[in-house]
Amino acid sequence: MALRSVCRWHNGEPAVLSSYGLRVRLSRMEDQCRVLAAAVETLDDVFYVYDADGKLAYWNARLNELFGLTDGELSGMDPTEFFVADDRAAVEAAIEDVFESGQTSVEARAETTEGVVTFELSGRLLTGDDGTVQGFSGVGRDxxxxxxxxxxxxxxxxxxxxxxxxxxxxxxxxxxxxxxxxxxxxxxxxxxxxxxxxxxxxxxxxxxxxxxxxxxxxxxATDEQAVDIADVATTAWVHVETSNAVLEPPPPILVEADLERLLRLFENLFINAVTHGPGRDERTSDEDSGVDTTEITIRVVPTPDGFAIEDNGRGIAPDERERVFEPGASRAADGTGFGLYIVRAIAEAHGWTVRATAGEHGGARFEFDIDADTAC
Structure with missing residues (x-):
């Protein structure tokens, strides 16, 4: 039956009431049921409950609207009846999965009153207090x-x-x-x-x-595996012409990433630091600060959200920090203008974000924010 009818009492009243207290308790339960049913009816998604035999038991009005069927026609329908023939095998497998593992998810297409709709279908097993299987419920999202x-x-x-x-x-x-x-x-x-x-x-x-x-x-698509940023950075450093630049020994930072593409990301960032950092003839030793400025130093550091790569070179002006990721942005005589564009493309392919900012010693700093499900 439609979910809006699930909580109805016979003739709108409890059949037998032995006391005023029982009447109050039943009345409260009925009110709660009405609120729950009304809430589910407001969903744009299809809500459904199937019994232990895999037959449609309860649903919201959205299902009636999409398939143009009455409550009587929907009651007891098999899940596969809603979907196109090519997708029914996947739906059957998903039903078996929910009864075996307790949950499932599948995509399937259906001919509806609104045309062919692709649904993302979920399923969660329903059990009684004694552990007996009562069926499963879920949501069909367009x-x-x-x-x-x-x-x-x-x-x-x-x-x-x-x-x-x-x-x-x-x-x-x-x-x-x-x-x-x-x-x-x-x-x-x-x-x-x-x-x-x-x-x-x-x-x-x-x-x-x-x-x-x-x-x-x-x-x-990325072929992700557990990799150590320290190993990737060290290998990338060997692959590029670093002149007088120095890479500080990086600390271990574990992430889930595509090794080859992450290697390219570090190579491009190292080339960028060496290419755009001042040459030896432009730098002087700062005796007051105690910082050796005769060469470019590059550091890889962990951050609360991932990791960062920074140098002590010229840095990037604030109004240029977004533009440097655009193709053709390089101002170096021998630059192609694609290096940092590729860095951002690789980061986004992993679900990461990257931004340019100022380093601790005034150089360029590139910070990578990693989603929680990609960090080890």
């Missing part, structure tokens, strides 16, 4: 719009990746031809001009590779 948005986003990401691959292919062909002619011209031109041309071609190659990486990092 996630059609969410799934459509995800589908369109996936298609957009796929097209973006395809575009980047095609563009990279088309650019590399003339680059290869140009490189070949450049080698032939080296016999006639000055070494300085040849070196300048080679540097330009190498920069184009770097931009192409970073562009392809930028289109992929935020779309590919």
């Amino acid at each position: 996630i059609t719009d969410r799934r459509e948005r995800e589908w369109h986003l996936e298609r957009q990401n796929e097209r973006l990746t395809e575009f980047a691959d095609l563009l990279a292919h088309d650019l590399r062909t003339p680059l290869a031809v140009t490189s070949g002619h450049l080698e032939l011209a080296a016999e006639e031109l000055s070494p300085e001009r040849i070196d300048a041309a080679r540097d330009g071609l190498q920069r184009l190659e770097s931009i192409i590779e970073d562009m392809r990486t930028a289109t992929r990092e935020g779309t590919l």
